[in-house]
Amino acid sequence: MAAAPVSLSGRFKGSFAYFTIKDRLPQILTRVIDTLHRHKNEFFEKHGEKGVEAEKRAISFLSKLRNELQTDKPMIPLNDELPDTPIWNQYLEYQRNVSNGNGQPSWFQSPWLYVECYMYRRIHEALIHNPPIDDFDPFMEAKIQSFFEAQQAIIAVCTYLQELLKNIEDLNENQLKEEFFKLLQVSLWGNRCDLSISAGEDNSQKSNLLQSLNDFKSFILVDDMENLWSLLLNSKKRTTTKESITRVDIILDNAGFELITDLVLANFLSSSKLATEVHFHGKYIPWFVSDTTKHDFNWTLKQLQSANHMWMSRCGMNWEGNLKKGVWVYHDHMFWTLPHEFSSMAQVAPDLYAELQKSSVIIFKGDLNYRKLTGDRKWEFTVPFHQALNKFHPAPLCSIRTLKAEIQFCLTIRLSKCTPSGGSQMQSRREMCLHAAAGGACMWQLLPPPTTPAAESEVLQSHRVGIPAK
Ligand SMILES: O=P(O)(O)OC[C@@]1(O)O[C@H](CO)[C@@H](O)[C@@H]1O
Numbered sequence: 001m002a003a004a005p006v007s008l009s010g011r012f013k014g015s016f017a018y019f020t021i022k023d024r025l026p027q028i029l030t031r032v033i034d035t036l037h038r039h040k041n042e043f044f045e046k047h048g049e050k051g052v053e054a055e056k057r058a059i060s061f062l063s064k065l066r067n068e069l070q071t072d073k074p075m076i077p078l079n080d081e082l083p084d085t086p087i088w089n090q091y092l093e094y095q096r097n098v099s100n101g102n103g104q105p106s107w108f109q110s111p112w113l114y115v116e117c118y119m120y121r122r123i124h125e126a127l128i129h130n131p132p133i134d135d136f137d138p139f140m141e142a143k144i145q146s147f148f149e150a151q152q153a154i155i156a157v158c159t160y161l162q163e164l165l166k167n168i169e170d171l172n173e174n175q176l177k178e179e180f181f182k183l184l185q186v187s188l189w190g191n192r193c194d195l196s197i198s199a200g201e202d203n204s205q206k207s208n209l210l211q212s213l214n215d216f217k218s219f220i221l222v223d224d225m226e227n228l229w230s231l232l233l234n235s236k237k238r239t240t241t242k243e244s245i246t247r248v249d250i251i252l253d254n255a256g257f258e259l260i261t262d263l264v265l266a267n268f269l270s271s272s273k274l275a276t277e278v279h280f281h282g283k284y285i286p287w288f289v290s291d292t293t294k295h296d297f298n299w300t301l302k303q304l305q306s307a308n309h310m311w312m313s314r315c316g317m318n319w320e321g322n323l324k325k326g327v328w329v330y331h332d333h334m335f336w337t338l339p340h341e342f343s344s345m346a347q348v349a350p351d352l353y354a355e356l357q358k359s360s361v362i363i364f365k366g367d368l369n370y371r372k373l374t375g376d377r378k379w380e381f382t383v384p385f386h387q388a389l390n391k392f393h394p395a396p397l398c399s400i401r402t403l404k405a406e407i408q409f410c411l412t413i414r415l416s417k418c419t420p421s422g423g424s425q426m427q428s429r430r431e432m433c434l435h436a437a438a439g440g441a442c443m444w445q446l447l448p449p450p451t452t453p454a455a456e457s458e459v460l461q462s463h464r465v466g467i468p469a470k
């Protein structure tokens with residue numbers, strides 16, 4: 001197998017990576033600094049002068065970080081006392097070694113995936129170093145605002161779910177499949193509500209997404225929901241004895257509306273008995289502005305329970321009940337907030353890899369997870385997705401992602417509404433590729449780890465067009 005290509009990086013001027021590091025990451029850092037400024041009085045009320053002093057030190061730390069970023073300074077080791085610090089500093093050493101003497105690892109020369117993850121870990125370090133504000137989540141305000149901005153959309157999906165649950169026992173297989181496909185797409189489009197791509201600007205779902213699914217269908221040129229359905233249905237049919245289980249793992253992405261869509265999907269999987277267990281995986285620290293932490297997950301359930309809308313509160317009660325009964329489990333392993341490609345998981349976090357091997361299917365939500373699945377490298381579009389996983393497959397996996405970065409794979413083309421520049425005709429299953437456009441959406445399904453080359457050819461489809469307006 002050919003060596004993996006170079007990583008996407010800010011050293012490629014004009015790339016999305018370059019634009020992100022040059023413009024968007026400084027914007028996000030500035031927004032964090034402004035947030036700390038705006039909470040000065042709260043820190044004083046809660047902690048007195050100590051809180052104000054801590055706020056000043058954190059702002060000074062973040063201003064220095066922003067200057068390092070904007071002037072392409074070398075990355076420096078972390079020096080807080082968190083359990084992941086040695087792993088981060090080992091990774092910096094690794095980057096020094098692989099930089100082939102091209103100087104120190106730095107913001108515009110090192111892999112985009114590393115520097116972007118490193119920025120969020122340095123933001124956390126700025127707070128950790130400054131008690132008593134060390135437990136402050138600088139993105140909390142934006143995540144809460146995004147939740148409340150999406151109230152109508154949340155009411156719509158919670159209402160839809162509760163109406164559906166009233167007669168879910170009476171649905172035949174086709175009707176169940178139809179509902180499954182709908183809720184998968186709601187979860188897909190929920191991924192547009194990401195505050196990192198918007199650099200913290202409001203990016204919440206305002207309208208009832210269920211009414212737009214048909215309009216959005218053409219933005220998913222090819223999806224593989226059928227195979228995902230077959231995998232779950234076959235597993236359900238095998239789950240006749242109480243010993244065997246169907247476990248679905250959802251690697252969460254953004255809090256707010258996207259988290260609600262993932263919980264709605266999970267509720268449908270449990271109530272339809274397509275899954276006997278659902279495991280959620282959130283982030284260990286505040287991450288990529290809107291990614292879900294344990295606090296966000298629990299806050300969301302409490303917020304729903306106390307909502308003055310019957311179906312929202314019913315959802316919140318049911319979901320908390322599922323967690324208490326153990327049919328739902330929440331995990332937040334620190335691996336998800338390390339810079340590593342997922343192909344390193346078996347070495348770096350063997351416990352997590354072993355946990356995921358218990359899954360019947362793993363659903364990876366969002367673009368960052370997709371980038372880590374494929375190493376965020378300059379792959380040719382025609383490279384088999386399975387190859388890009390670089391032997392990472394603890395279980396059958398599916399990536400549901402709205403495209404926000406250049407990386408993209410086409411494996412087999414069943415249908416395409418776009419042709420590469422030059423209008424080439426449909427080519428053989430593995431030759432045609434769609435040139436990366438700005439945005440789009442994918443449903444990805446990786447079948448159980450292929451045993452034969454032929455099995456691999458059954459693997460993925462993907463296409464892209466622009467992401468539809470909300
Ligand atoms: O994982 P998510 O929430 O779908 O997206 C996170 C994200 O917007 O952050 C990066 C830009 O800063 C993008 O690569 C990536 O899409």
Ligand SMILES: [Mn+2]
Pocket residue numbers: 194196253254288290291366368
């Ligand atoms: Mn995210």
